[in-house]
Amino acid sequence: MENIDTSKPAISLKNVSKTFILSEKKNGSIKGIIAQILGNGKNKKKLKAVNDISFSIQQGENFGIIGRNGSGKSTLVKIMSGAFIPDKGGEVLRNGTSMLLNLGVGMSHELTARQNIYVSGSALGLKIKEIDQVFDQIIQFAELEEFVDSKIKYFSSGMIQRLSFSIAVNAGADIMFLDEVFAVGDAKFRAKAIKVMEESWINGRTIIMVSHSLSNIKKYCKRALYLKNGKIAFLGDAKEAIELYNQDNQT
Numbered sequence: 001m002e003n004i005d006t007s008k009p010a011i012s013l014k015n016v017s018k019t020f021i022l023s024e025k026k027n028g029s030i031k032g033i034i035a036q037i038l039g040n041g042k043n044k045k046k047l048k049a050v051n052d053i054s055f056s057i058q059q060g061e062n063f064g065i066i067g068r069n070g071s072g073k074s075t076l077v078k079i080m081s082g083a084f085i086p087d088k089g090g091e092v093l094r095n096g097t098s099m100l101l102n103l104g105v106g107m108s109h110e111l112t113a114r115q116n117i118y119v120s121g122s123a124l125g126l127k128i129k130e131i132d133q134v135f136d137q138i139i140q141f142a143e144l145e146e147f148v149d150s151k152i153k154y155f156s157s158g159m160i161q162r163l164s165f166s167i168a169v170n171a172g173a174d175i176m177f178l179d180e181v182f183a184v185g186d187a188k189f190r191a192k193a194i195k196v197m198e199e200s201w202i203n204g205r206t207i208i209m210v211s212h213s214l215s216n217i218k219k220y221c222k223r224a225l226y227l228k229n230g231k232i233a234f235l236g237d238a239k240e241a242i243e244l245y246n247q248d249n250q251t
């Protein structure tokens, strides 16, 4: 945490978009097939999952992101964490190390738990010696003592979640992205994760929380972003964001 410039926001986004190329449109004509082979791009179907978004998150903020399925929440979080590069023209500034917490993003499935701890720890700015010091703590907290040298491709999604949560907590990421972290893992680990999050994260560090659990957003976040079709429908007080979301999505 020493190298953070406290006068700057934790994360700042300017005109950020993300376009996915979905598939080639079907065109059975000879001309269409030739165009596809030549790859002139005209037949590509595009989806703008995140559409021209600008906002900042202050250091120490607990910030929520809500929205219906497919509204662009995970894509936005991946851009914010650096896992996705935004479209040309968009700008993302991060002030501090970050860790994206959902099923193994940032983890290499071909590596063992031990190797992933060293890779992720380095990505969080720790020196090898510093990782050595927290290594046992990470494994113990994740309850993975028996699987230290197993490749994580053989892990269940809950085990990967536990490992990634434990690395972030024990290696001290400055910014923590929690993407549906309350939905995965067994009840015992979830309770432990929530406890440590409440003790060491909610107060002080920057947390960006994506969840369909509106009660958790209400409980932990002051400010929230309501995303609708990749755009900001509302940004401000979390309770207001939730009210608006509920109004929009009444059945």
Ligand SMILES: Nc1ncnc2c1ncn2[C@@H]1O[C@H](COP(=O)(O)OP(=O)(O)OP(=O)(O)O)[C@@H](O)[C@H]1O
Residues within 6 Å of the ligand: 020, 021, 022, 047, 049, 067, 068, 069, 070, 071, 072, 073, 074, 075, 076
């Ligand atoms: N790698 C990808 N390639 C193509 N399309 C994608 C990719 N990732 C996401 N999308 C599309 O972008 C849109 C937004 O997806 P995203 O996962 O960000 O939504 P979300 O709000 O997190 O949804 P959910 O609540 O279901 O998790 C969806 O239409 C999805 O199909």
